Amino acid sequence: MPIDEEAMRFLEEHIPDLADSAVKQAYWATLASGNNVLICEKGVIIEVHPDGTRKSIKQVSPTVPILKGQRFKIQ
Numbered sequence: 001m002p003i004d005e006e007a008m009r010f011l012e013e014h015i016p017d018l019a020d021s022a023v024k025q026a027y028w029a030t031l032a033s034g035n036n037v038l039i040c041e042k043g044v045i046i047e048v049h050p051d052g053t054r055k056s057i058k059q060v061s062p063t064v065p066i067l068k069g070q071r072f073k074i075q
Contacts, residue, residue: 003011030037037048038057045057066072 027037027039031048031050034050036050039046039048040060043060043062045060047055047057049055064072
């Protein structure tokens with residue numbers, strides 16, 4: 001069943017919300033299954049255990065802000 005342009009725009013506007021919900025659901029489902037989850041907070045990779053304990057794994061480089069269409073060289 002094809003959808004019209006207005007419906008397509010409405011759905012596209014909600015992609016960030018849907019993605020956020022999917023990531024949160026995957027996070028909690030992984031912990032509920034007894035597995036650990038890696039997250040990044042304030043430039044530090046943290047391992048989160050199902051019992052709620054957290055362990056710092058590694059400090060990571062700061063992010064590089066990039067504008068749409070901008071080109072740069074990775075060295």
